[in-house]
Amino acid sequence: MGAFEKDMGNARVARDYYGILGVGRDAGQDELKRAYRKLARELHPDVNPDPGARERFAEVSTAYEVLSDPEKRRIVDLGGDPLDNGAGRSGDPFAGFGGLGDIMDAFFGTASGATGRGPRSRVQPGGDALIRMRLTLEECATGLTKELTVDTAVLCSQCTGSGCAPGTSPARCDTCGGRGEVQSVQRSFLGQVVTNRTCPTCRGLGQVIPEPCRQCGGDGRVRARRSVTVKMPAGVTDGMRVRLAGQGEVGSGGGPAGDLYVEVEEAPHDVFTREGVDLHCVLPLPMTAAALGTTVRLPSLFEDEELDLDIEPGTQTGTVRTLRGRGLPRLRSTGRVDGRGDLMVHIEVLTPTRLDARQIELLRELAVLRGEEQTDAAMSARNGGGLFSRLRGPRGSR
Numbered sequence: 001m002g003a004f005e006k007d008m009g010n011a012r013v014a015r016d017y018y019g020i021l022g023v024g025r026d027a028g029q030d031e032l033k034r035a036y037r038k039l040a041r042e043l044h045p046d047v048n049p050d051p052g053a054r055e056r057f058a059e060v061s062t063a064y065e066v067l068s069d070p071e072k073r074r075i076v077d078l079g080g081d082p083l084d085n086g087a088g089r090s091g092d093p094f095a096g097f098g099g100l101g102d103i104m105d106a107f108f109g110t111a112s113g114a115t116g117r118g119p120r121s122r123v124q125p126g127g128d129a130l131i132r133m134r135l136t137l138e139e140c141a142t143g144l145t146k147e148l149t150v151d152t153a154v155l156c157s158q159c160t161g162s163g164c165a166p167g168t169s170p171a172r173c174d175t176c177g178g179r180g181e182v183q184s185v186q187r188s189f190l191g192q193v194v195t196n197r198t199c200p201t202c203r204g205l206g207q208v209i210p211e212p213c214r215q216c217g218g219d220g221r222v223r224a225r226r227s228v229t230v231k232m233p234a235g236v237t238d239g240m241r242v243r244l245a246g247q248g249e250v251g252s253g254g255g256p257a258g259d260l261y262v263e264v265e266e267a268p269h270d271v272f273t274r275e276g277v278d279l280h281c282v283l284p285l286p287m288t289a290a291a292l293g294t295t296v297r298l299p300s301l302f303e304d305e306e307l308d309l310d311i312e313p314g315t316q317t318g319t320v321r322t323l324r325g326r327g328l329p330r331l332r333s334t335g336r337v338d339g340r341g342d343l344m345v346h347i348e349v350l351t352p353t354r355l356d357a358r359q360i361e362l363l364r365e366l367a368v369l370r371g372e373e374q375t376d377a378a379m380s381a382r383n384g385g386g387l388f389s390r391l392r393g394p395r396g397s398r
Helices: 017-021 029-043 053-068 070-077 100-108 137-142 287-292 357-370 386-391
Strands: 129-135 144-155 181-188 191-198 221-232 241-244 260-266 273-275 278-286 294-298 307-311 320-323 329-331 337-340 343-350
Touching (some): 017 029, 017 053, 029 053, 129 221, 144 260, 221 241, 221 260, 278 287, 278 294, 287 294, 307 343
Antiparallel strands (some): 144 221, 181 191, 241 260, 273 278, 294 307, 329 337
């Protein structure tokens, strides 16, 4: 049986939201968040191509949404399913409402009134933050350590997260008596109806701050610029993110900070184009060098690397020379570099466009010596195919 509910005749099995996230029923909000982040990173469709990963990712997201909501989690803990709208189709007509006893309490009340959820904590976990860092292709190839300035919520230095002015402390809310919610009782033909709602004075916290901190206004955090050190490994690529744990937004009430993600934005290069870990470049080659052969010094992304390419006599335009292991570092998921890609050099033979009288004379002499003073179909037989045979070559006749 899968994690989510499945039909079994006329009965339905409630979804095990705790099992989906792999946490115990006593897990706190921080543990839920950590479990969700871990599974989301493993199952996200952009990372995991497995066909079943997308469905599992949706299950994990739904489970986290349910257990993060106090009211929905309460229904789960009572044996119901807050997302099950098919009560009339199941064996239990009160499924999803926490059981028959809970329904009777909600409509008719008890000796002590409706059960409450209690106040929520003022301390809440902070959110994640994202910043983009523009890198050159050389920096992506070699990696670097860099100081970045980020603007995030940080802990208030005056109240250290409490939200209270120095020398003061939170007080119990008089409206709800510290419960975080207020009750209203109405009589109907069904009897006494008791409803709970969030306290409008303390917003469900059960406490109020008589004298808020002047620096943060009672939130326990302020926005500020600060510097963080980012270490980019060799082989990063455009769109890749590096996570800095606990460097994101501080939560309200001085709650734990989220994570900071630094996303790589790769700048275009003047010489090389990138294709994964492979590099491509175009080498313009003079006609004489292509005919006679030569050795060309190629540029490199690495300062301590020298690349010499031997050009064979008679090299043609469109020739691609591959230099194995001269591309970009291959970055594994563990952050370890395992070898390098290749460098593909695309050769483009340049035909001279401006010739002086002596150069024209020499080229004409060469043409006579090679029997090329006039290009026509008759050249095909004595020059190994010639122009027209190439047009009828591997790509087919035209």
